[in-house]
Amino acid sequence: MNSWKKVDELLEGDILAEDIEDGNKILLKKGEVLDDQKIELLRRIGIEWICIEADEFLDFKPEVLKDKGIDVLINEEIIKQVDKKIKEIAKSIVENDSFDPKAVEEVSETIFDTIFLNYKENVFLNLIKLKNYDEYTFTHLFNVNILSTLISLEIKLEKESIKKISLSSLLHDIGKLKIPLNILNAPRALTKQKFDLIKSHPVMGREIAVRSGVSDADILSGITYHHERINGTGYPEGLKGDDISLFARIIAVADVYDALTSERSYKKAWNPYKAMSTLLQSVNAYDDKVLNTLIRIFGIYPPGTKLLLSNGKKCFVIGTKKGKIFRPVVLCDDEEIIDLSDRKDLKVVKVG
Numbered sequence: 001m002n003s004w005k006k007v008d009e010l011l012e013g014d015i016l017a018e019d020i021e022d023g024n025k026i027l028l029k030k031g032e033v034l035d036d037q038k039i040e041l042l043r044r045i046g047i048e049w050i051c052i053e054a055d056e057f058l059d060f061k062p063e064v065l066k067d068k069g070i071d072v073l074i075n076e077e078i079i080k081q082v083d084k085k086i087k088e089i090a091k092s093i094v095e096n097d098s099f100d101p102k103a104v105e106e107v108s109e110t111i112f113d114t115i116f117l118n119y120k121e122n123v124f125l126n127l128i129k130l131k132n133y134d135e136y137t138f139t140h141l142f143n144v145n146i147l148s149t150l151i152s153l154e155i156k157l158e159k160e161s162i163k164k165i166s167l168s169s170l171l172h173d174i175g176k177l178k179i180p181l182n183i184l185n186a187p188r189a190l191t192k193q194k195f196d197l198i199k200s201h202p203v204m205g206r207e208i209a210v211r212s213g214v215s216d217a218d219i220l221s222g223i224t225y226h227h228e229r230i231n232g233t234g235y236p237e238g239l240k241g242d243d244i245s246l247f248a249r250i251i252a253v254a255d256v257y258d259a260l261t262s263e264r265s266y267k268k269a270w271n272p273y274k275a276m277s278t279l280l281q282s283v284n285a286y287d288d289k290v291l292n293t294l295i296r297i298f299g300i301y302p303p304g305t306k307l308l309l310s311n312g313k314k315c316f317v318i319g320t321k322k323g324k325i326f327r328p329v330v331l332c333d334d335e336e337i338i339d340l341s342d343r344k345d346l347k348v349v350k351v352g
């Protein structure tokens with residue numbers, strides 16, 4: 001569907017849905033991507049309204065990647081397997097206030113082994129796909145686990161520490177399983193009492209973990225302190241800077257990134273580019289080194305970001321090669337895959 005737009009409201013990147021003529025001369029052709037100069041030209045010749053192509057981007061199609069032989073980080077089988085196990089653990093927490101630590105270790109090792117095996121130079125991260133899976137808390141635990149593990153790998157923590165952070169991140173929000181869904185999913189204008197209940201989830205999570213036999217201080221710190229902020233504005237204790245454990249600082253970044261890019265009952269999912277930009281602007285709240293690492297993994301246009309290229313193609317970021325943080329690999333609406341690090345002739349003209 002095309003739509004009419006006032007010339008004064010046009011944006012760089014809008015695409016013309018019809019030829020623009022002046023007399024019988026075609027000035028701009030249908031399909032042209034507008035830039036500042038072309039918009040100025042339209043103003044100069046006195047056009048007030050023009051028809052532009054609707055802002056519809058393609059949906060991400062993981063099967064296209066598969067067809068093209070592109071490796072994704074976590075395959076469908078593993079996702080299903082882990083999803084089922086996380087739900088069993090959650091059920092046990094809801095019913096018995098505890099879980100079987102062996103079961104959690106098993107899940108965490110499955111994900112860890114897969115990431116360890118598949119995270120190479122040019123692996124394509126498929127977090128986006130996980131967002132379609134069932135209820136938020138399960139998907140969120142899974143995504144935060146993947147992100148925390150990747151960050152720890154990239155920071156080059158010892159393998160034993162990475163295994164522990166994998167466990168801690170998988171458990172970070174288990175306290176939420178004890179909070180009624182109608183409160184968790186309520187619009188954010190909550191009463192103080194309800195908000196305080198939500199804010200108690202890190203401590204409740206710690207209690208559940210201890211009750212289930214988890215005693216490692218690092219693992220427990222990730223659960224208890226993932227909402228602390230470097231500048232002291234977090235909870236439950238308002239800790240600052242290095243008083244917050246490295247585990248908690250890593251999980252905090254993974255947690256916020258996934259929360260911002262996920263759709264919730266009370267908010268739309270942010271596009272990954274906006275989420276990344278927002279995190280980068282909150283440098284006083286998050287650990288610098290961890291934020292830098294997230295960019296090293298994702299680039300400034302993380303997977304799932306919709307882009308419009310200067311050749312008029314609409315596309316989806318599917319990955320970023322190491323060291324090419326400004327030039328991602330994209331999947332276009334005609335299914336062409338373009339590695340922008342090899343195509344200096346192409347510009348990103350719009351971020352969707």
Ligand SMILES: [Fe+2]
Pocket residue numbers: 172173201202226227255
């Ligand atoms: Fe949390």
Ligand SMILES: [Fe+2]
Pocket residue numbers: 140144172173255
């Ligand atoms: Fe969380």
